[in-house]
Each structure stands twice: as structure tokens, then as C-alpha cells.
Amino acid sequence: xxxxxxxxxxxxxxxxxxxxxxxxxxxxxxxxNAFVYINNEMTxxxxxxxxxxxxxxxxxxxxxKDKKIRMKExxxxxxxxxxxxxxxxxxxxxxxxxxxxxxxxEADPNNLxxxxxxx
Amino acid sequence: MRKRDSNNLVNKVIVYSLxxxxxxxxxxxxYFSNEKPLYYKRTEYFLGTYVTVNIASEKISSVxxxxxxxxxxxxxxxxxxxxxxxxxxxxxSEGNWVFVDEETLSMIEACLEVSDNTDGAFDPTVYxxxxxxxxxxxxxxxxxxxxxxxxEVMNTVSYKNIIMDKDNNRIKLLNNTMIDLSGIAKGYxxxxxxxxxxxxxxxxxxxxxxxxxxxIVGPKxxxxxxxxxxxxxxxxxxxxxxxxxxxxEGAIATSGDYERYFIEKGIRYHHLIDPKTGRPARNxxxxxxxxxxxxxxxxxxxTAAFIMGKSPGITFLPRYxxxxxxxxxxxSIYKSPGIEGYIGK
Numbered sequence: 001x002x003x004x005x006x007x008x009x010x011x012x013x014x015x016x017x018x019x020x021x022x023x024x025x026x027x028x029x030x031x032x033n034a035f036v037y038i039n040n041e042m043t044x045x046x047x048x049x050x051x052x053x054x055x056x057x058x059x060x061x062x063x064x065k066d067k068k069i070r071m072k073e074x075x076x077x078x079x080x081x082x083x084x085x086x087x088x089x090x091x092x093x094x095x096x097x098x099x100x101x102x103x104x105x106e107a108d109p110n111n112l113x114x115x116x117x118x119x
Numbered sequence: 120m121r122k123r124d125s126n127n128l129v130n131k132v133i134v135y136s137l138x139x140x141x142x143x144x145x146x147x148x149x150y151f152s153n154e155k156p157l158y159y160k161r162t163e164y165f166l167g168t169y170v171t172v173n174i175a176s177e178k179i180s181s182v183x184x185x186x187x188x189x190x191x192x193x194x195x196x197x198x199x200x201x202x203x204x205x206x207x208x209x210x211x212s213e214g215n216w217v218f219v220d221e222e223t224l225s226m227i228e229a230c231l232e233v234s235d236n237t238d239g240a241f242d243p244t245v246y247x248x249x250x251x252x253x254x255x256x257x258x259x260x261x262x263x264x265x266x267x268x269x270x271e272v273m274n275t276v277s278y279k280n281i282i283m284d285k286d287n288n289r290i291k292l293l294n295n296t297m298i299d300l301s302g303i304a305k306g307y308x309x310x311x312x313x314x315x316x317x318x319x320x321x322x323x324x325x326x327x328x329x330x331x332x333x334x335i336v337g338p339k340x341x342x343x344x345x346x347x348x349x350x351x352x353x354x355x356x357x358x359x360x361x362x363x364x365x366x367x368e369g370a371i372a373t374s375g376d377y378e379r380y381f382i383e384k385g386i387r388y389h390h391l392i393d394p395k396t397g398r399p400a401r402n403x404x405x406x407x408x409x410x411x412x413x414x415x416x417x418x419x420x421x422t423a424a425f426i427m428g429k430s431p432g433i434t435f436l437p438r439y440x441x442x443x444x445x446x447x448x449x450x451s452i453y454k455s456p457g458i459e460g461y462i463g464k
Contacts, residue, residue: 078379085356114346117358118331118350119349
């Protein structure tokens with residue numbers, strides 16, 4: 001007499017498989033993006049794992065390199081956004097007030113060593 | 120034969136029960152491990168900077184809470200910005216009494232108190248100087264003004280030119296002085312937005328960040344502190360922190376020379392103008408952070424702390440509920456006694 005039959009084994013394997021699937025973290029492509037907002041509207045989603053230079057608006061150039069992003073060029077007088085340099089966390093957005101352009105990074109909050117920046 | 124059948128049945132029941140219990144335990148585990156409240160985060164332009172509301176509630180929709188917060192922030196922005204009807208009526212009063220509402224009066228009163236407590240290092244009438252240096256608007260190009268121009272404008276700058284008649288809800292501005300509340304309006308908006316959120320759900324948690332003026336709504340997931348990074352004043356990355364502070368409540372603000380500045384002949388000219396000299400404050404301090412119960416006061420005292428630098432006066436600030444952290448030019452850090460309890464991440 002067998003305690004567990006052939007089909008029972010199948011069922012156990014199936015349930016085990018289901019459990020494994022639920023517990024495994026999902027990885028759906030690149031989860032490291034920057035969002036470019038123009039006039040408070042989300043206009044571009046930029047993959048931070050791919051280096052590149054983007055013209056997001058006339059005279060406003062954004063650059064991605066080594067998973068970091070910066071405002072490379074802007075025609076605003078004080079260049080506050082360009083002076084902010086590179087960002088790689090959601091702690092602080094890059095904002096160009098005259099051009100109404102804002103760059104926000106989306107990332108897993110559990111991987112950060114702080115939540116937000118005071119400046 | 121019959122006995123074997125029933126044995127088989129018992130075995131099957133045991134196996135299936137075990138499978139069922141395993142499945143239920145996994146479901147329960149997933150359910151409870153996800154029980155932390157989820158944060159809703161939204162960033163918009165207001166008050167001449169970015170404003171982020173990061174909020175979670177177990178009672179009402181976080182989206183609704185954030186919308187109400189932004190509504191209040193938008194109201195304050197339009198009421199206290201430089202060319203608002205409210206501010207224009209005050210600044211065009213030409214030395215006559217002008218009636219102001221309770222809210223405006225209480226903000227001016229708070230300003231005057233900080234000015235008094237910091238011996239004028241914070242001054243709500245400094246605006247004309249900031250404008251003269253070209254730092255007042257993001258659209259202007261800053262430059263060094265002539266000494267004559269500075270002296271001329273200096274005659275109009277002093278918080279002592281603001282005469283307040285609280286009983287009759289009115290103020291008077293002497294010597295052609297001009298009040299600007301748009302600076303501390305950032306902190307005030309944070310304080311008010313938190314009040315609005317708390318009135319809708321006292322148990323809501325999260326924070327509001329208006330261009331680096333941060334107010335805590337409630338601890339992260341109701342129990343953990345929010346870790347605030349103080350921007351490294353000399354890093355090429357704006358999101359690089361020089362120090363970390365853990366906060367469960369209250370507010371924090373920072374003033375630094377790294378945002379609005381220009382460099383001429385190797386000298387850095389920044390937007391934090393000392394009301395006593397009419398020129399950018401120069402005392403070896405490059406960034407001043409203040410923790411206070413109120414974001415408005417944290418902002419005002421941070422400005423004052425930057426102007427005062429590491430002077431004997433700075434040791435008085437804890438008396439007014441403000442803990443200070445100064446970063447010096449050589450990146451050494453001065454801390455008020457009492458701030459150590461916040462340091463860490």
C-alpha cells in the first residue's frame with residue numbers, strides 16, 4: 001500500500017510550484033526609471049540603465065550615464081538645474097523653474113539609505 | 120479489500136489536509152507581510168520650487184489626502200507670493216496703516232519674533248537687497264551691485280520698520296521698507312498641509328517636502344523614523360548626503376550657498392544676504408540645517424543660522440526650540456547640543 005499515489009505527487013509538485021512563484025520577487029524588465037515632467041505633466045519615461053542624451057524640450061537637454069541623470073543644458077538664466085549635477089535616487093528631484101521641467105527618479109525605497117533630502 | 124480502501128482514504132485525507140494547510144499558511148504569510156501601509160507620492164510645482172507629498176492612511180484614500188494637502192499649498196502659494204493681491208496691498212501702503220487678515224498678521228508676527236530672537240539675522244524686509252543682487256527671481260541674472268546701490272537699498276531694510284497694531288489687525292511700513300513672506304511661506308504651507316491631513320486622519324503617516332523644507336506627518340509605517348539626508352554642500356550630485364537625521368515628528372529646513380550663487384574672480388556670491396552688510400553672509404558656513412516643531416520656524420531659523428554662522432549667538436537658538444547643524448567651508452560640522460539624538464540612519 002502506498003501512502004501517496006502518482007497523481008498525489010503531481011499535485012504536491014504543482015502546489016510547491018505555485019508557492020515558489022508567489023514568493024519569488026517579480027522582475028519585469030528595468031525597474032530603474034526617471035520621469036520627466038513638463039508643466040506638471042508626465043511627458044517622458046527614461047530608462048536609467050541605458051546611457052543617452054535626450055532633448056526633452058527646446059534648449060533643455062537631459063543626460064543619462066552610469067545609472068545617473070542630470071540636466072546637461074538649459075537656457076534658464078541662473079542654471080540652478082544644471083548646477084544640481086547628477087542624481088541617482090528619488091530623494092531629491094531636479095527642477096528647472098523657468099522651463100517648468102522636473103526630473104524625478106523612481107526606485108525601490110527599501111534600497112535607499114535615506115528617504116528625502118533637506119537642502 | 121474494503122479495509123485497504125478505507126486506509127487509502129485516510130491517507131488521502133491526511134495528504135490533502137497537509138497540502139491545504141501549507142497553502143493557507145503561505146497565503147496568510149503573504150497577507151501579513153504586505154500589511155504595511157502603502158505610500159502615495161506626488162510631486163508638483165508650487166511656491167517657486169517642487170513640493171512632494173508622501174502619505175499613507177488606513178482610514179481614507181491617500182490620493183484624497185494628498186489632493187487636500189496640495190489644495191491648501193496652492194492657496195498659500197497664491198496668497199503669499201510676491202505679486203499677490205495680499206502682499207501688494209501691504210507693500211504699496213506708502214507708510215499708511217494697512218489692514219491685514221489674521222493669517223497674514225500671525226505670519227508677520229512669527230517673522231518679527233524670529234528677527235528679534237536672532238538679532239536681525241533673519242529679516243523679512245531683506246527682499247529689496249536680494250532683488251538688487253539679482254537673486255529674487257529664477258528669471259533674473261545675478262551680478263554684483265555698486266556700493267552706492269547697496270547703501271541706498273540698505274536704508275529701507277530693517278524689521279524694525281514694521282509696526283504692528285495687533286488689536287486692530289493692521290500694520291504700517293516705515294522708511295519705504297518691503298515685506299516678503301514668500302520665503303517662509305514654503306514652511307508655512309508644509310505646516311498647514313500637515314494640519315489639513317491630520318484633521319482628515321489623525322493616524323495618517325508620511326512627510327511633506329517643499330523644496331527641502333520637510334515636515335513629518337507621522338512615522339514611516341507608523342513606527343519607523345524617516346531618514347533625512349542633509350545635502351552635501353560641495354558634492355557634484357544634489358542627492359549626495361553629508362549627514363543623516365532620523366525624525367519621527369517635527370520639521371527640518373536647510374539654507375545653503377550652493378543653490379543660488381555665482382562665482383566671480385574666485386569668490387562665491389550667494390543669495391543669503393546679511394541684512395547688516397547688504398552682502399552675501401561670509402562666516403565660513405556653507406550650509407545651516409535647523410530642526411523645529413514647525414517647518415515655517417525651521418526655515419526662518421535656518422536662514423538666521425546661516426547668516427550668524429558659528430558665533431556665540433548660535434548657541435541661543437535651542438532656547439527657541441531650534442536645534443542647529445552647521446557645515447563649515449572645510450566640511451567640519453558644528454552641532455547644537457541635543458541634535459546627537461537625531462543623527463543616524
